[in-house]
Amino acid sequence: MKTVYERADIVPLLAEIFRELGYQGTSLSRITERTGIGKGSLYHFFPGGKEEMAGAVLADVDSWFEQAIYRPLRHGDTREAIVAMLADVNAYFRSGRRICLVGAFALDETRERFSAAVADYFIRWVAALRSALIRAGCAEEEAQALAEEAVAGIQGALVLSRALDDTAVFTRSLQTLAKRLDAVMQ
Amino acid sequence: MKTVYERADIVPLLAEIFRELGYQGTSLSRITERTGIGKGSLYHFFPGGKEEMAGAVLADVDSWFEQAIYRPLRHGDTREAIVAMLADVNAYFRSGRRICLVGAFALDETRERFSAAVADYFIRWVAALRSALIRAGCAEEEAQALAEEAVAGIQGALVLSRALDDTAVFTRSLQTLAKRLDAVMQ
DNA sequence: TTTTGTTTGTACCGATTGGTACAACGATTG
DNA sequence: CAATCGTTGTACCAATCGGTACAAACAAAA
Secondary structure, eight states: OOOOOOHHHHHHHHHHHHHHHHHHHOOHHHHHHHHOOOHHHHHHHOTTTHHHHHHHHHHHHHHHHIIIIIHHHHHSOHHHHHHHHHHHHHHHTGGGTSOOHHHHHHHSTTHHHHHHHHHHHHHHHHHHHHHHHHHTTOOHHHHHHHHHHHHHHHHHHHHHHHHHTOHHHHHHHHHHHHHHHHHHOO | OOOOOOHHHHHHHHHHHHHHHHHHHOOHHHHHHHHOOOHHHHHHHOTTTHHHHHHHHHHHHHHHHIIIIIHHHHHSOHHHHHHHHHHHHHHHTGGGTSOOHHHHHHHSTTHHHHHHHHHHHHHHHHHHHHHHHHHTTOOHHHHHHHHHHHHHHHHHHHHHHHHHTOHHHHHHHHHHHHHHHHHTOO
16 A cells, blocks of 8 residues: 655645644654655655755745735735734634744744744734734834734733643633724724 | 762753753753763753753742742732833843743643643743732733733743844833733722 | 656664763762 | 762663665556
C-alpha cells in the first residue's frame, strides 16, 4: 500500500503539528508518526528540510490571513470588516484552544530563523487594522495605538487562555476589544 | 582550576538561558557552554535533570513576581501599586527585549509539563490586579475583565514588540494600559 | 507493453540529545 | 596529618536528531 500526496495537502498537516509542538518540538519522526508521511516524501517536496517545511507553513498561514482578514480591512466596509475580523479570529483560533503559530515563533528561539516572515505578518495586520480605523473616522495616532493594542490583545489573550486552559478568557477578551474598537468609530 | 557554585547562584543563569532558547532549545551542552557549569554540578543540584532545572527557574520567577508585583497589589496603596506594577514590568522585561518565560512556556508544548505552575502564575497576577481595582472603586465584573485585559495586554505586547523588534511598541502598550486602568479608578 | 519520470519506503550516516557512573578534587573536620 | 563529605570534570551510554542515498513502486506517455 502506498499513499500519494501533493505538497498542498501536506502543508496543513504540518501546520497543525508545528502549531502544537513548536519548531523545535517538531521532529521528522513525529511528523511521520502523526501523518504517515515518510522522510522520502517529505524531502522530496521540501528539499530544504525542516526549515523549508516551517517556511511553507508560515507562508500558508500568512496567505490565509491576507485574504480572510487583511484584505477586507483594507478595502471593505470598515465596521463590517472589523466585526468580521473578530469573528474570524475567534473561529480560526478555536476560542483560544488553538495557538497562533506566528506568535509562538516570535517568542521562540526560532524567531531568528523566520524573523522576516514573523515581522511581516504582524506589520501587515496592524497596518490593515489601522487603515480601517482611520477610514472609520479615528485620528491617526490613536488608530496606530488602537491597532497595536488590538493585535497585541489577541496574542495576549491566546497566551492567557491557553495558560488557564479556559476558552472563556479568550472570547471575553475579544468582546472587550470589540467594544473598544467600536467606541472610537463614529 | 575549579569553580564552586551554590544552587541559588545557578538558577538565575539557567533562567536567562531558558528564557532565550526555550525549554526544548536549552540543551545541557548549551548550559555548560554558556555558564561553564559541567554536568556533574548540574545533576548534583538538580537530580531531576532538565525538568527540575526548569521547575526551579519557574519557581524563582514566580517568587520574584509575588514579592515585587502581586503583594503590593493586594495590600499596598492601589493607585501606587498599579503604577509601580507597570514600571516594574517595563524594567523587568527590559522594554520588551526580554521575554516572559511563563508566557513562552504557556504557548510551547512544554505547557503540559508545567501547566500547574504556569496557570498559577497568571491566576495570581490577575487576581491581585483585580483586587486592587476593586479596592480602587471599580465594579467587580469590570475589574475582572480589566485585570485580564491588562495581563493579556502585557503578554501580547511582549509578543508584538519581539516580533517587530521594536521596544517602542512595548512601552507604548504599557502607557495605553496605564490610561485604561487609571480611568476606571475614582 | 515498454519506457519514462515522479513519488515513496527503508536503511543508513554522523552529530547531538538527556542522563549515568565514578574517580579526583577541595574544603572542613577530627 | 588523616579522614570525611560535598562538589566537580570526564568518560561513557542508548536514543534520537536532521539529513542522505537509493532502489522499489507507481502513474503517465509511448
